[in-house]
Amino acid sequence: xxxxxxxxxxxxxxxxxxxxxxxxxxxxxxxxxxxxxxxxxxxxxxxxxxxxxxxxxxxxxxxxxxxxxxxxx
Amino acid sequence: xxxxxxxxxxxxxxxxxxxxxxxxxxxxxxxxxxxxxxxxxxxxxxxxxxxxxxxxxxxxxxxxxxxxxxxxxxxxxxxxxxxxxxxxxxxxxxxxxxxxxxxxxxxxxxxxxxxxxxxxxxxxxxxxxxxxxxxxxxxxxxxxxxxxxxxxxxxxxxxxxxxxxxxxxxxxxxxxxxxxxxxxxxxxxxxxxxxxxxxxxxxxxxxxxxxxxxxxxxxxxxxxxxxxxxxxxxxxxxxxxxxxxxxxxxxxxxxxxxxxxxxxxxxxxxxxxxxxxxxxxxxxxxxxxxxxxxxxxxxxxxxxxxxxxxxxxxxxxxxxxxxxxxxxxxxxxxxxxxxxxxxxxxxxxxxxxxxxxxxxxxxxxxxxxxxxxxxxxxxxxxxxxxxxxxxxxxxxxxxxxxxxxxxxxxxxxxxxxxxxxxxxxxxxxxxxxxxxxxxxxxxxxxxxxxxxxxxxxxxxxxxxxxxxxxxxxxxxxxxxxxxxxxxxxxxxxxxxxxxxxxxxxxxxxxxxxxxxxxxxxxxxxxxxxxxxxxxxxxxxxxxxxxxxxxxxxxxxxxxxxxxxxxxxxxxxxxxxxxxxxxxxxxxxxxxxxxxxxxxxxxxxxxxxxxxxxxxxxxxxxxxxxxxxxxxxxxxxxxxxxxxxxxxxxxxxxxxxxxxxxxxxxxxxxxxxxxxxxxxxxxxxxxxxxxxxxxxxxxxxxxxxxxxxxxxxxxxxxxxxx
Numbered sequence: 129x130x131x132x133x134x135x136x137x138x139x140x141x142x143x144x145x146x147x148x149x150x151x152x153x154x155x156x157x158x159x160x161x162x163x164x165x166x167x168x169x170x171x172x173x174x175x176x177x178x179x180x181x182x183x184x185x186x187x188x189x190x191x192x193x194x195x196x197x198x199x200x201x
Numbered sequence: 202x203x204x205x206x207x208x209x210x211x212x213x214x215x216x217x218x219x220x221x222x223x224x225x226x227x228x229x230x231x232x233x234x235x236x237x238x239x240x241x242x243x244x245x246x247x248x249x250x251x252x253x254x255x256x257x258x259x260x261x262x263x264x265x266x267x268x269x270x271x272x273x274x275x276x277x278x279x280x281x282x283x284x285x286x287x288x289x290x291x292x293x294x295x296x297x298x299x300x301x302x303x304x305x306x307x308x309x310x311x312x313x314x315x316x317x318x319x320x321x322x323x324x325x326x327x328x329x330x331x332x333x334x335x336x337x338x339x340x341x342x343x344x345x346x347x348x349x350x351x352x353x354x355x356x357x358x359x360x361x362x363x364x365x366x367x368x369x370x371x372x373x374x375x376x377x378x379x380x381x382x383x384x385x386x387x388x389x390x391x392x393x394x395x396x397x398x399x400x401x402x403x404x405x406x407x408x409x410x411x412x413x414x415x416x417x418x419x420x421x422x423x424x425x426x427x428x429x430x431x432x433x434x435x436x437x438x439x440x441x442x443x444x445x446x447x448x449x450x451x452x453x454x455x456x457x458x459x460x461x462x463x464x465x466x467x468x469x470x471x472x473x474x475x476x477x478x479x480x481x482x483x484x485x486x487x488x489x490x491x492x493x494x495x496x497x498x499x500x501x502x503x504x505x506x507x508x509x510x511x512x513x514x515x516x517x518x519x520x521x522x523x524x525x526x527x528x529x530x531x532x533x534x535x536x537x538x539x540x541x542x543x544x545x546x547x548x549x550x551x552x553x554x555x556x557x558x559x560x561x562x563x564x565x566x567x568x569x570x571x572x573x574x575x576x577x578x579x580x581x582x583x584x585x586x587x588x589x590x591x592x593x594x595x596x597x598x599x600x601x602x603x604x605x606x607x608x609x610x611x612x613x614x615x616x617x618x619x620x621x622x623x624x625x626x627x628x629x630x631x632x633x634x635x636x637x638x639x640x641x642x643x644x645x646x647x648x649x650x651x652x653x654x655x656x657x658x659x660x661x662x663x664x665x666x667x668x669x670x671x672x673x674x675x676x677x678x679x680x681x682x683x684x685x686x687x688x689x690x691x692x693x694x695x696x697x698x699x700x701x702x703x704x705x706x707x708x709x710x711x712x713x714x715x716x717x718x719x720x721x722x723x724x725x726x727x728x729x730x731x732x733x734x735x736x737x738x739x740x741x742x743x744x745x746x747x748x749x750x751x752x753x754x755x756x757x758x759x760x761x762x763x764x765x766x767x768x769x770x771x772x773x774x775x776x777x778x779x780x781x782x783x784x785x786x787x788x789x790x791x792x793x794x795x796x797x798x799x800x801x802x803x804x805x806x807x808x809x810x811x812x813x814x815x816x817x818x819x820x821x822x823x824x825x826x827x828x829x830x831x832x833x834x835x836x837x838x839x840x841x842x843x844x845x846x847x848x849x850x851x852x853x854x855x856x857x858x859x860x861x862x863x864x865x866x867x868x869x870x871x872x873x874x875x876x877x878x879x880x881x882x883x884x885x886x887x888x889x890x891x892x893x894x895x896x897x898x899x900x901x902x903x904x905x906x907x908x909x910x911x912x913x914x915x916x917x918x919x920x921x922x
Contacts, residue, residue: 146443151265155694157446158261160295163439165450174486175590180697184294184450187477187697189586191593194694 132167132181132190132198140168141200148197160184161198204251204362206355207276209303210287211296212258213579213698215315218345219287220255221706223355230714233257233275236267237625237855246352251359254281260295262302264411267625273411276306277397282362283309285355290320290327290342291699293461294453300336301373301449305400309361310338313354317342319701323471324464331460337371346704370399373452378444381433382406385426392416406430407442473699477583486587493580494606501568502610502641513563522556542749545739546732554731557792558723558845561611562716568607568614569715570708577703581621582695589693595674596681597634598627598693605631605673608638609666612842615640616849617715624693626686630677632853633863636842637672637870639665642793646837648813649797653821654830665838668874672839675909676870682913722848730844731791737761738788753802758784771894772832772872773879778824782833792843828888832879839871873901 135141143165146153160183161167168182178191208223210216221228224243233240238257245251256275257268264270275281286303288296293314304310314320314327333340339357343350372379385402393401393416404412405426418426430441437444470478479485501510530552534544575581585599592601600622608615615635622628639647643665651661680686737758741750750756762780774782781803789796794812801810804820814821825833841847841864851860880898883889 145439151263152694154261154263154265154442154446157443158263158298159694159696160298160450162443162447162450171481171483173481173586173590174483175587177590178586178693180481180586186292186295187474187699189582189693189695189697191589191693 129199130201132179132195132200133192135167135169135200137169137171140166142166144199144201146197147199152194153197156190156194156197159188160186161188167200202250204283204359205254205279205281206245206251206358206362207254207256207281207284207308208287209256209272209284209299210258211260211289211292211299213696214258214287214289214296215345216255216258216287218704218707219313219315219343219351220253221704221710222345222348222351223253232855233267233271236271237628237853238267238271240271245355245359248356248359251355253285253355254279259299261299264409266623268623270411276303276308277394277400281308283311283358285311285313285358286338287313287315287343287345290314290316291323293327294450294457297336297453297456298449300338301452304337304370305403307370307396307399309358309365310336311354311358311361312336312338312340313350314340314342315345316701318344318347318349326462328460328462332456335371335456335459337369346702371452374445374448377433377436378406378448381429384429388422388426389416389418392418403445406433407445471699473579473701476700477697480580481583481586486583490584490587493575497568497571497575498606498610501564501571510564510567513567514560517563518556518560522552522560526556527552542739545749546735549739550732550735551728554735554791555723555728557795558727558843559720561613561845562719562723564611565614565719566712566716568610569617570712572603572607572614572618573708573711574703576621576711577708579698579700582697585693585695586697593693595677596627596630596686597673597677598622598624598631601627601631604635605638608635608640610641612636612638612640612846613719613849614715616846616853617718619853626681629854629859630680630686632850633680633866634673634676636846636850636863636867637676637839638669639838640793642843643838645794645797645812645814646789646834649800649818649821650825650830650834652813652815653818654825654827661834665834668835668838672870672874675905676866679905679908682908682911684914687914718852719845719849722845726844726848727791734758734788734791752805754805758787759803762787771880771897772836772875773829773883773889774833776824781824786837786840789837790841790844792845793837796837826883826886826888828879828882828886832875832882835878836871836875839874840868842867873905877902877905 132141143161143163145163146157146161165183170180170182170187172179178189179195181188181190208216208220220241223245225246227246228241228243231240232238241255243253245253254275256272259266259269259272262269262273264273284303286300288300300310300312312332314329320327327342329340329342339361341350341354341357343354345351374382382399382402385405386398389401389405390398401412401416405416408430433444434441439447480489499505499508502508504511527548530547534547581600581603584603587599588602589599592599601619603621604615604618607618612635615638616632619628619631619635622631647662647665651657655661738753738756739749740747741756741760743750743755753759759780762784766774766779766783769779769783781800784803785796785799788799797814798810800821801814801817804817810816847860847864850863854860854863876894877898880889880895881902884891884895889895
């Protein structure tokens with residue numbers, strides 16, 4: 129399974145499914161990361177974490193540990 | 202008849218700016234019951250019968266953050282007459298997600314599409330008529346920053362409230378979800394407020410715990426509903442929560458296709474993106490952050506020709522509270538012919554005590570101003586983005602770095618700066634630890650011991666900073682393992698809002714609020730404590746009778762110091778210096794530099810004492826061996842902060858329990874470290890012999906190590922799962 133954590137900077141990926149449960153997962157969905165949405169990986173923070181994504185026309189930052197919940201192709 | 206309009210919207214949508222325009226200076230600021238979420242309301246300008254209730258900035262009505270819970274509770278129990286939903290026009294897709302949830306509640310909704318000037322400048326177009334139709338509510342355009350269309354938007358909401366205009370709610374969900382919702386509605390009809398039937402049905406479909414508890418369904422009914430939810434989940438091949446979120450965004454996608462025309466391509470770089478390329482660049486980000494912090498610090502607290510904060514504070518200390526006010530009060534009191542003790546109380550107690558604290562106001566105003574600008578521009582979220590990796594290891598948020606840095610100047614604005622941290626646990630740990638950072642007022646203490654005992658070694662000051670940072674880090678690690686802080690994991694899923702021009706009105710308002718807050722504290726808590734300490738210092742028992750004393754060594758404070766000195770015996774405060782050290786610790790609560798001034802008084806030095814007190818160095822050196830001096834200094838650096846900072850802690854914690862807990866934690870931590878340093882360090886240098894307290898110090902050290910390395914409550918629950 130490929131997750132958002134493995135995506136490289138500059139790539140555009142499509143979300144397949146969200147794994148996990150609870151508050152973090154719900155927050156990720158509320159912020160617009162849902163099935164079939166396209167995500168552009170903008171950059172990774174200077175110290176290697178979190179990552180900055182462009183989703184639904186705005187910039188979102190997400191820790192790699194949480195990005196692991198997002199399955200992509 | 203009074204109308205209540207609820208103002209709702211995403212964070213960074215311009216909600217605060219709009220609220221300030223709508224209500225002007227006519228605001229009431231408080232807290233939502235039970236949480237540290239600010240609550241603001243105010244009458245709509247020109248309409249005394251319309252109250253605008255500002256709701257916290259939220260992305261969704263999910264049941265997780267305190268802000269979301271407060272908003273939900275307000276919307277279903279306080280029955281506003283209409284909702285004014287502010288939406289960022291440049292980021293309309295995600296903003297409308299909240300709108301789809303607000304319209305489910307059945308209130309008349311006005312959607313105010315904000316930043317319309319930016320939308321136009323980008324060459325984009327939003328068709329309001331189509332948007333209104335698709336969302337089932339009235340949509341208008343505004344620019345809160347320029348003040349365009351704001352009043353009209355609010356008046357539109359009032360109009361809808363007056364005539365109870367209801368519009369057809371759009372069908373956001375597809376057939377099988379609507380089918381399940383219909384079943385749920387049918388089953389709970391009569392059990393919930395009929396007006397919110399659909400909202401409750403959707404929440405129950407999502408298996409929302411808060412609503413499940415609130416409605417109090419019996420097991421049979423829950424099983425029955427679960428059957429419908431499961432059927433739907435099987436059909437859609439996804440879980441209920443995802444289905445709902447998915448379909449909301451799908452619906453918005455369709456609305457966007459109809460009503461929003463974007464000129465630029467999907468991933469086109471905006472100006473904000475170009476700025477961010479540099480500001481959060483891999484290599485440049487940290488130097489830029491350091492530069493910004495340096496400038497902020499230098500302007501507010503530095504010693505440069507352009508350090509306006511320092512200039513203001515110097516003027517306040519030397520001229521305003523140094524000459525003008527004492528001179529004025531002196532004339533006034535002399536003319537009134539008051540008795541000696543009144544004169545002493547006013548001049549030495551009140552003017553000196555309150556003045557010492559009020560002198561910081563210019564620096565605090567400048568710092569708050571700069572902080573508000575950074576916040577309003579959108580730089581704070583970048584700071585969190587850059588620093589998150591380091592700070593979350595210690596149970597802190599990326600944003601905790603700001604309070605810590607500001608606290609190197611003064612702890613009060615530092616603690617107040619923790620306001621920008623959204624996650625409650627992170628904010629609490631930040632407030633609890635910010636006071637450990639050595640502030641400007643602690644510098645004289647460091648100077649005194651460095652000079653008197655350590656031959657002016659600069660290493661003493663450097664080590665003081667490392668002790669402060671070490672105390673923050675170890676406390677972070679220790680505290681976050683406690684159950685209280687291990688609750689729900691704080692999601693760090695953070696928007697990086699587009700940079701925008703700061704709103705002068707917002708910046709000035711928040712600066713004035715913080716400044717006024719500090720002044721209020723100086724006039725209450727500091728005033729009272731100054732009077733009490735003055736009384737204790739100027740009176741004593743002479744021949745068994747209470748009388749004014751000239752020599753501080755005979756004062757009540759000295760006596761109190763002697764009575765309480767045993768408390769500090771394990772820290773090596775013994776013999777004649779014990780009571781002096783104890784007294785200095787108490788006077789340090791007014792302002793930390795008082796510690797040095799008190800030593801000056803108690804060592805009977807009569808003249809004007811220099812800042813680091815070189816005149817008394819010889820006497821201090823005679824009383825303090827190196828280990829004892831160092832351990833005493835550590836205690837002063839880490840123990841309870843000054844009264845002004847305690848007030849700031851109280852304000853940010855908004856709870857007596859947490860305030861007392863914080864102060865007790867700081868004192869306990871200071872005592873523990875000081876004890877370990879004195880007893881174990883003293884054993885090596887021969888300053889302290891082996892005894893009961895050596896054993897105690899070893900035990901405390903062991904406990905500390907255990908607290909640092911034990912498994913936290915969060916890890917334990919993870920293992921159980």
